[in-house]
Amino acid sequence: MGVGTGQVALPLHRAGVAVVGLDLARPMMERLIRKAGGLAPFPLVHGDATRMPFADGAFGGAYVRWVLHLIPDWRGALREVARVVRPGGVLLVLAGGYGGIRSEIQERFAELAGVSVAPPGLMWSGYDEMDEAMAALGATVRQLPPHTEVGRDSVEHFMSGIVHNRYSWTWKVRDPTMLAGLADDVRAWAEERYGPLDRYRDEPFEISWRAYDLPV
Numbered sequence: 358m359g360v361g362t363g364q365v366a367l368p369l370h371r372a373g374v375a376v377v378g379l380d381l382a383r384p385m386m387e388r389l390i391r392k393a394g395g396l397a398p399f400p401l402v403h404g405d406a407t408r409m410p411f412a413d414g415a416f417g418g419a420y421v422r423w424v425l426h427l428i429p430d431w432r433g434a435l436r437e438v439a440r441v442v443r444p445g446g447v448l449l450v451l452a453g454g455y456g457g458i459r460s461e462i463q464e465r466f467a468e469l470a471g472v473s474v475a476p477p478g479l480m481w482s483g484y485d486e487m488d489e490a491m492a493a494l495g496a497t498v499r500q501l502p503p504h505t506e507v508g509r510d511s512v513e514h515f516m517s518g519i520v521h522n523r524y525s526w527t528w529k530v531r532d533p534t535m536l537a538g539l540a541d542d543v544r545a546w547a548e549e550r551y552g553p554l555d556r557y558r559d560e561p562f563e564i565s566w567r568a569y570d571l572p573v
Contacts, residue, residue, distance in 0.1 A: 358379055358406050358409075358419060358420075358421045358424060358434065358438050359379070359380055359381075359406065359421060359422065359423070359424030359427075360376075360378025360379060360380045360385075360386065360389065360401065361380060361382075361385045361386075361389070361422075361423075361424075362385050362386075362388040362389045362392060363378070363388075363389035363392055363393065364422075365420065365422055366378050366389070366399070367389070367392065367393060367398065370398050370399050375399070376399045377399060377400045377401075377402065377416070378399065378400070378401045378402065379401075379402045379403075379404050379406065379409060380401075380402075380403065380404075381403070381404065381405055381406065383403055386401050386403070389401070406424070406428055406434040406437060406438070407428065407430050407433040407434050407437055408437065409437045409438070409440075409441050411441040412441070413440055413441065414440075414441070414442065414443035414444065414446075415441050415442075415443075416441055416442050416443065416446065417442070417443060417446050418442060418446045418447045418448065418449070419438050419441070419442050419446070419447075419448050419449070420448070420449040420450070420451075421434075421438065421448070421449070421450045421451070422450075422451045422453070423451060423452075423453035424453075425450070425452060425453075425478050425479040425483075425487070426452070426453055426476035426477070426478045426479050426480070426481060426525060427476065427477060427478050427525055428477075428478040428479075429477050429478055430478075431478040431479045431490075432490050435448075435487070435490050435491060435494070436494065439491075439494050439496065439569075439571055442571055443571075444571060444572060444573045445570075445571060445572070445573040446571050447568055447569065447570055447571070448491070448496070448568070448569040448571065449501075449566050449567070449568055449569075450487060450566065450567045450569065451564060451565075451566050451567075452479060452481070452482050452483055452484055452487060452567075453481060453482070454481035454482040455481075456562045456563075457562065458512055458547070458551060459512065459515055461547075461550075462512070462515065462516070462519075462543055462547055463524075463526060465543050465546055465547070466519060466526070466527070466539060466543050467526065469539055469542055469543065470529070470530055470539055472526075472529045472530065473529075474526035475526075476525050476526065477525065484500075484567060487567065488567070491569045494571075495571070495572040496569040496570060496571050496572065497569070497570040497572075498567065498568075498569060499567070499568040499569070499570065500565060500567060500568075501565060501566045501567065501568055502565070503563050503564065503565035504563070504564065504565075505561050505562070505563050505564075506561070506562060506563075506564055511554070511555050511556075512547070512551075512554040512555075513554045513555040516540060516543070516544055516547075516554060519536070519539070519540040519543065520536065520537055520540045522536060
């Protein structure tokens with residue numbers, strides 16, 4: 358659910374896992390296809406996570422990574438993904454959220470723009486709410502052991518996402534000129550605080566997936 362550009366799905370596919378990807382954003386799936394060499398490497402479905410075009414129990418498991426914050430009816434999306442996974446299957450979820458310098462840049466943007474960075478859906482790292490929602494569906498909650506990932510993009514690349522209105526927390530600023538000005542102000546603040554931003558790459562951060570075992 359929310360296959361995006363295939364950051365997780367493509368490695369799973371290469372490892373021999375049978376994958377079906379669903380996303381509401383066609384441009385994201387088009388990037389996945391380009392990354393795969395021009396042909397869809399597995400079935401891709403343009404669809405709404407709250408109304409999935411799949412039969413009950415169609416899949417052995419599912420994963421949801423960094424997408425529930427974009428879905429206002431995120432509880433409905435969880436109900437749907439639980440519906441399309443067979444009884445006894447597993448749902449893996451990574452809610453998302455920043456850390457380190459990226460979180461500080463996000464907070465500075467919100468301060469300068471006078472907007473809230475609260476997402477339209479599930480709050481960043483809202484695992485408690487998610488656990489309650491899944492428990493109400495009869496699922497058993499397991500917190501998987503955390504592990505450390507290393508960021509592959511520089512902070513400079515992260516800053517470019519502000520200019521291009523790539524993040525849900527920048528969407529509230531619709532004027533491109535205003536957005537570019539805010540990005541310049543945030544950049545100046547960050548460079549004064551941290552120095553050249555292009556040197557901040559490979560920043561380690563800890564993540565922890567949730568596993569939800571669905572009832573048999």
